Amino acid sequence: MAEAVGAVAESLPGDRARAARxxxxxxxxxxxxxxxxxxxxxxxxxxxxxxxxxLNAGTRSRGRVVCGPGLRRCGDRxxxxxxxxxxxxxxxxxxGGGVYWVDSQQKRYVPVKGDHVIGIVTAKSGDIFKVDxxxxxxxxxxxLAFEGATKRNRPNVQVGDLIYGQFVVANKDxxxxxVCIDSxxxxxxxxxxxxxxxxxxxxxGLIRKLLAPDCEILQEVGKLYPLEIxxxxxxxxxxxxxxxxxxxxxxxxxxxxxxxxxDQRKQIFSRLAES
Amino acid sequence: MAGLELLSDQGYRVDGRRAGELRKIQARMGxxxxxxxxxxxxxxxTKALAVVYGPHEIRGxxxxxxxxxxxxxxxxxxxxxxxxxxxRRPHGDRKSCEMGLHLRQTFEAAILTQLHxxxxxxxxxxxxxxxxxxxxxxxNAATLAVLDAGIPMxxxxxxxxxxxxxxxxxxxxxxxxEAAGGPQLALALLPASGQxxxxxxxxxxxxxxxxxxLEAAARAARDVHTVLDRVVRQHVREASILLGD
Numbered sequence: 329m330a331e332a333v334g335a336v337a338e339s340l341p342g343d344r345a346r347a348a349r350x351x352x353x354x355x356x357x358x359x360x361x362x363x364x365x366x367x368x369x370x371x372x373x374x375x376x377x378x379x380x381x382x383l384n385a386g387t388r389s390r391g392r393v394v395c396g397p398g399l400r401r402c403g404d405r406x407x408x409x410x411x412x413x414x415x416x417x418x419x420x421x422x423x424g425g426g427v428y429w430v431d432s433q434q435k436r437y438v439p440v441k442g443d444h445v446i447g448i449v450t451a452k453s454g455d456i457f458k459v460d461x462x463x464x465x466x467x468x469x470x471x472l473a474f475e476g477a478t479k480r481n482r483p484n485v486q487v488g489d490l491i492y493g494q495f496v497v498a499n500k501d502x503x504x505x506x507v508c509i510d511s512x513x514x515x516x517x518x519x520x521x522x523x524x525x526x527x528x529x530x531x532x533g534l535i536r537k538l539l540a541p542d543c544e545i546l547q548e549v550g551k552l553y554p555l556e557i558x559x560x561x562x563x564x565x566x567x568x569x570x571x572x573x574x575x576x577x578x579x580x581x582x583x584x585x586x587x588x589x590x591d592q593r594k595q596i597f598s599r600l601a602e603s
Numbered sequence: 604m605a606g607l608e609l610l611s612d613q614g615y616r617v618d619g620r621r622a623g624e625l626r627k628i629q630a631r632m633g634x635x636x637x638x639x640x641x642x643x644x645x646x647x648x649t650k651a652l653a654v655v656y657g658p659h660e661i662r663g664x665x666x667x668x669x670x671x672x673x674x675x676x677x678x679x680x681x682x683x684x685x686x687x688x689x690x691r692r693p694h695g696d697r698k699s700c701e702m703g704l705h706l707r708q709t710f711e712a713a714i715l716t717q718l719h720x721x722x723x724x725x726x727x728x729x730x731x732x733x734x735x736x737x738x739x740x741x742x743n744a745a746t747l748a749v750l751d752a753g754i755p756m757x758x759x760x761x762x763x764x765x766x767x768x769x770x771x772x773x774x775x776x777x778x779x780x781e782a783a784g785g786p787q788l789a790l791a792l793l794p795a796s797g798q799x800x801x802x803x804x805x806x807x808x809x810x811x812x813x814x815x816x817l818e819a820a821a822r823a824a825r826d827v828h829t830v831l832d833r834v835v836r837q838h839v840r841e842a843s844i845l846l847g848d
Contacts, residue, residue, distance in 0.1 A: 464658045
């Protein structure tokens with residue numbers, strides 16, 4: 329009976345909150361609560377309300393901690409809402425307390441302002457195009473949001489075309505809006521994606537990994553065949569090589585990269601480079 | 604009448620378990636590539652498969668869209684080969700609808716629906732083999748599938764069934780124990796806070812015994828949480844190793 333009581337006691341809710349610093353890069357699950365570094369000091373040894381007197385007041389910066397994807401504020405703690413690894417980034421300019429977020433694997437995209445995505449035009453209604461970006465609503469794209477577009481000079485966009493653009497409005501309460509120009513009015517690579525090529529879907533985690541600054545997969549792929557490639561943060565990749573066969577090989581490699589270790593990948597690349 | 608002895612004098616049940624012991628649980632996440640989230644769970648001989656799509660556009664009539672929350676749409680289906688006798692169950696029959704409503708109530712309590720207004724989250728659960736505790740297996744499978752899909756949740760939802768025989772509360776009933784006709788209770792719990800998402804019982808049980816049965820079900824649900832916790836951590840570790848972290 330003693331062990332039954334013990335088992336019940338340790339699973340009671342209560343002090344399950346852990347300091348965020350101690351679980352960095354570890355797996356966290358929904359329902360866990362995390363303490364921010366400031367609360368940790370207040371609850372540390374020395375107890376209620378005692379704070380050591382600091383002579384240089386500037387070092388303890390009580391900056392704002394930014395709560396990223398997968399975390400919600402719950403009272404004065406952070407509640408984990410997705411399963412994944414907890415990450416932290418120190419603030420660049422010394423202000424604020426940094427960003428905490430949960431790196432989770434997901435296939436379904438949720439529009440975020442500023443993300444560059446690949447969309448498929450599904451309808452033309454009046455002055456706007458409806459673009460399917462894989463979220464819960466089609467995004468709207470005005471025909472004036474292309475480089476060099478005026479009321480007389482409409483862009484040549486048909487239903488079924490692929491568009492690479494970025495979100496200017498993307499929150500949970502409004503329909504997402506995207507544009508194909510940047511803040512200076514230049515296209516900078518956005519707009520209608522050309523003919524041919526292949527569009528396929530991968531998970532969001534793989535896209536983030538491929539878009540990381542020092543990604544070796546992309547360098548190896550580039551050495552294999554000459555290609556054009558567009559990555560959308562909504563999990564879509566468009567790829568085009570000289571022949572259809574090369575395009576299909578590249579698409580299969582990128583899709584399989586998710587499940588392969590680095591060694592297996594190098595083997596496949598070396599085998600393809602020989603043939 | 605020489606009936607089946609559900610609890611022997613030494614405290615063993617029909618399948619050799621103790622009163623508060625769960626059946627063996629095995630679970631896997633990410634079994635379908637094309638769905639946003641999927642999971643498969645085996646609790647003893649009960650096997651359930653859950654698939655989640657969403658959050659996506661509302662299908663069907665736009666009038667059903669809720670302006671401040673996501674719509675959670677749950678459908679339960681039992682395979683024809685799941686029970687001892689092969690029985691063809693039409694799609695909209697009473698039991699499936701009722702189970703669908705129970706699942707919806709359970710998951711609306713756990714999923715953070717305010718983050719996705721005017722969209723829809725679909726949860727489809729199929730029971731492949733039914734050996735008692737089907738509601739619990741469905742809820743556990745659906746929890747893992749929702750986690751696999753990356754939909755934000757307040758907490759896990761863990762469920763277990765419980766019964767009452769010979770003044771002892773039994774946890775995780777099998778089909779033989781359910782068919783014997785005693786009182787049985789299904790409980791879905793959010794383990795971290797101890798809040799109950801759904802409590803269902805449609806039998807007669809004396810009020811004095813309710814506390815004991817509820818306590819047994821809650822303890823069993825927390826044990827299920829321990830197992831599912833391990834499964835999810837293992838899955839996340841494997842996924843992040845392959846992504847090269």
